[in-house]
Every structure is written in C-alpha cells, then in structure tokens.
Amino acid sequence: DGGITQSPKYLFRKEGQNVTLSCEQNLNHDAMYWYRQDPGQGLRLIYYSQIVNDFQKGDIAEGYSVSREKKESFPLTVTSAQKNPTAFYLCASSPRRDTEAFFGQGTRLTVV
Amino acid sequence: LAKTTQPISMDSYEGQEVNITCSHNNIATNDYITWYQQFPSQGPRFIIQGYKTKVTNEVASLFIPADRKSSTLSLPRVSLSDTAVYYCLVGDLADRKLIWGLGTSLAVNP
Numbered sequence: 165d166g167g168i169t170q171s172p173k174y175l176f177r178k179e180g181q182n183v184t185l186s187c188e189q190n191l192n193h194d195a196m197y198w199y200r201q202d203p204g205q206g207l208r209l210i211y212y213s214q215i216v217n218d219f220q221k222g223d224i225a226e227g228y229s230v231s232r233e234k235k236e237s238f239p240l241t242v243t244s245a246q247k248n249p250t251a252f253y254l255c256a257s258s259p260r261r262d263t264e265a266f267f268g269q270g271t272r273l274t275v276v
Numbered sequence: 277l278a279k280t281t282q283p284i285s286m287d288s289y290e291g292q293e294v295n296i297t298c299s300h301n302n303i304a305t306n307d308y309i310t311w312y313q314q315f316p317s318q319g320p321r322f323i324i325q326g327y328k329t330k331v332t333n334e335v336a337s338l339f340i341p342a343d344r345k346s347s348t349l350s351l352p353r354v355s356l357s358d359t360a361v362y363y364c365l366v367g368d369l370a371d372r373k374l375i376w377g378l379g380t381s382l383a384v385n386p
Contacts, residue, residue, distance in 0.1 A: 195369070195370065197369055197370070204378070205378065206363065206375065206376030206377045206378055206379060207320070207376040208376070209369075209370075209371075209374060212369070212370045214370065220370070252317070254319050254320075255319075256319070256369070258369060261368040261369050261370035261371075262308055262368040262369075263325075264310075264322040264325060265320075265322060265369050266322070267319025267320050267321070268319050269318060269319055270317065270318065270319050272317070
C-alpha cells in the first residue's frame with residue numbers, strides 16, 4: 165500500500181529535551197512538508213523539501229530542524245529552543261509543490 | 277499572497293447539497309485553488325483542485341467564476357461522515373506564507 169507514515173502517533177517529552185518525529189513515504193514524491201497545527205487552528209508550514217539534500221524554512225522554522233538524506237524520509241527534530249512545542253505535527257508529500265498533497269496521520273507531541 | 281475568507285461554520289442535513297464559498301480577491305495568475313477535508317486528529321485529505329471554470333470528481337465539484345476571485349466547493353448529498361473541517365487554499369504548499377486559516381466546520385445532522 166502506498167502512503168505516508170508518521171510515527172509515533174503520541175509522544176511525550178520533558179521540557180528541554182530534543183525529540184525527533186519520523187515521516188516516511190513510499191509514493192516516490194519529490195516534495196515533502198512538515199506542518200504544525202494548534203488546537204482550533206489551521207496548519208502552519210515549518211519546513212519543506214523539494215528534493216533530496218535540500219530543504220527550505222517555512223513560516224515557523226525557529227526551534228526546529230530537518231534532514232532529507234533519502235527521498236522517502238523527512239524527519240523533524242523539535243529542539244529545546246522551540247518555546248511552545250506541544251502541538252499536532254503533520255507531515256505531507258506531493259509530486260510537486262503545486263499538486264495534491266498526501267498527509268500522514270500526525271504525531272501529537274506533548275511536552276511536560 | 278492571496279488571503280482566503282470562508283465561513284467559520286455551516287450546518288446541513290443528510291442528503292442535502294452543501295456549497296461552501298471561499299473568497300480570494302488577490303489570487304495570482306498562476307495560483308491554483310485547492311480544497312482539503314480534515315477530521316479531528318487526522319491529517320487533511322485532498323478533495324479537489326482547479327484553476328478556472330468547473331472541475332468535478334467522484335466526491336465534489338469546484339466552481340470558479342471567470343474573475344477567479346472566489347470559488348465554491350459543492351458536496352452533493354452529504355452524509356454524517358462528511359462532518360469535518362474544509363479548507364480552501366490558494367497557491368502552493370511550499371509557500372511559507374500560505375495561510376490555511378480556520379477552515380469551515382461543516383456539521384451534517386441526521
């Protein structure tokens with residue numbers, strides 16, 4: 165089955181710890197994205213990547229880092245520099261930036 | 277950047293047709309209009325995309341007038357499972373200023 169997989173679904177971390185969220189796709193898409201969604205709000209772009217070994221900051225990149233070493237994988241690290249990390253994180257992929265995007269099921273991160 | 281405006285919420289009943297209108301006065305020449313559906317605690321799901329006139333697929337229709345300053349998503353014969361938030365987007369996903377907004381929360385009643 166082709167799709168995009170995020171893991172884990174729920175994640176708890178102590179304040180001050182870095183945490184990495186996984187995103188894998190087997191759709192052979194070039195573009196991948198990370199979004200953050202806060203309760204009752206729309207999505208906000210954290211990072212996107214159009215091709216392997218290249219990525220660009222989105223609107224709220226501060227406190228986050230990414231890597232794109234393989235086409236299939238686009239992990240997001242939430243660092244201790246992120247002031248309000250508790251949120252719902254969504255990963256997506258698409259053939260190109262102007263085409264239909266496929267989203268994962270999300271990771272709900274809670275920092276205590 | 278084309279800002280979109282859509283109703284915060286709508287109510288409907290099973291079997292009715294639902295039309296959600298989105299205004300985007302500053303749409304750029306090369307911008308597409310895309311609609312997504314999102315259920316609670318899930319990722320958005322693509323519904324339909326268009327550039328001008330009318331686009332139809334197996335789940336919805338998208339009507340875009342000639343001036344492209346608005347668009348209307350039409351859901352025929354909604355069911356309870358169509359209760360969700362619907363987002364209208366103008367532009368591409370990698371635009372760092374793309375605004376998803378609050379979307380339209382559609383409630384379908386029995």
